[in-house]
Amino acid sequence: MGDLDHITSEATVSPVARLSGIRNCFGHECVHEGLELELPAGCIIALVGGSGTGKTVLLRTLSMLRRPDAGRLELFGEDALAAGEDAQRRLRRRIGLLFQGGALFTALTVLENVMLPLREHTAVRGHWLEELAMSKVRLAGLPADSASKYPAELSGGMVKRAALARALALDPRLLILDEPTSGLDPIAAAGFDALVRELTDSLGLTVIQATHDLDSIWRGSDAVAFLARKRVLAFAPAVELAQRDEPELVAYFRGSRSAEYAKLELGRSAHTSGRT
Numbered sequence: 001m002g003d004l005d006h007i008t009s010e011a012t013v014s015p016v017a018r019l020s021g022i023r024n025c026f027g028h029e030c031v032h033e034g035l036e037l038e039l040p041a042g043c044i045i046a047l048v049g050g051s052g053t054g055k056t057v058l059l060r061t062l063s064m065l066r067r068p069d070a071g072r073l074e075l076f077g078e079d080a081l082a083a084g085e086d087a088q089r090r091l092r093r094r095i096g097l098l099f100q101g102g103a104l105f106t107a108l109t110v111l112e113n114v115m116l117p118l119r120e121h122t123a124v125r126g127h128w129l130e131e132l133a134m135s136k137v138r139l140a141g142l143p144a145d146s147a148s149k150y151p152a153e154l155s156g157g158m159v160k161r162a163a164l165a166r167a168l169a170l171d172p173r174l175l176i177l178d179e180p181t182s183g184l185d186p187i188a189a190a191g192f193d194a195l196v197r198e199l200t201d202s203l204g205l206t207v208i209q210a211t212h213d214l215d216s217i218w219r220g221s222d223a224v225a226f227l228a229r230k231r232v233l234a235f236a237p238a239v240e241l242a243q244r245d246e247p248e249l250v251a252y253f254r255g256s257r258s259a260e261y262a263k264l265e266l267g268r269s270a271h272t273s274g275r276t
């Protein structure tokens with residue numbers, strides 16, 4: 001897991017995304033109001049908050065699937081909301097998406113699913129198309145023979161990896177994941193977290209993932225963006241948020257199950273700082 005120095009020093013250089021003054025409303029109900037968030041390059045950010053606090057809506061805003069009612073979205077240094085159609089398409093290509101429900105096409109094999117965005121957004125064709133898609137299947141840690149299988153023939157963990165392979169098809173710089181480990185058993189979930197970490201480090205990705213998974217929050221992320229009161233109430237590593245006094249953070253990080261993680265991780269960081 002990275003430390004905050006790493007995060008803040010990267011953040012001051014070049015955030016991959018910056019949301020400022022974001023408002024998202026449905027009718028008279030606003031989910032976000034004056035929301036601010038920066039995604040430091042090379043980090044895995046856990047997007048956390050109670051049910052209905054607007055994690056999915058925020059990820060949709062970040063991926064330009066939803067235009068906010070107010071505010072500014074900067075992606076890779078560009079004003080994404082003011083950009084023309086071509087520029088927006090170019091920005092979208094740099095974002096890999098894995099939304100809840102995976103949305104793999106069930107009538108297509110894994111390889112065909114991964115080839116789809118390549119066919120749609122690149123000029124690669126024929127045998128190179130297959131080769132390129134196959135490299136993404138391997139990158140997602142799937143065995144070669146899974147490429148010819150249909151989603152229904154795969155385990156839950158493999159379906160997530162197949163969806164990840166498709167999200168990686170266009171070599172994104174930013175990976176947006178909505179509850180990627182939900183429905184997985186703890187071992188498959190830990191394997192998925194480890195894969196995301198490996199890809200982040202080796203490909204220089206930046207990742208934001210909405211999650212309720214305590215392992216992902218505590219062990220699989222560099223920092224947590226905590227949603228409450230219609231905004232990002234706090235942004236820091238989980239171990240720091242667990243020591244803060246805002247009632248929402250206390251409830252979330254010192255609640256019964258999370259308290260176990262807090263005890264372990266606080267003990268671990270005290271041990272580490274005692275050694276240095």
Ligand SMILES: Nc1ncnc2c1ncn2[C@@H]1O[C@H](COP(=O)(O)OP(=O)(O)OP(=O)(O)O)[C@@H](O)[C@H]1O
Binds near residue numbers: 026058
């Ligand atoms: N298309 C929509 N029309 C109306 N309301 C919506 C729409 N999309 C989201 N909302 C509302 O916005 C709020 C936030 O929804 P969102 O799905 O982002 O929450 P979440 O934090 O991801 O929740 P969960 O953890 O349960 O997945 C909810 O009250 C939801 O009903």
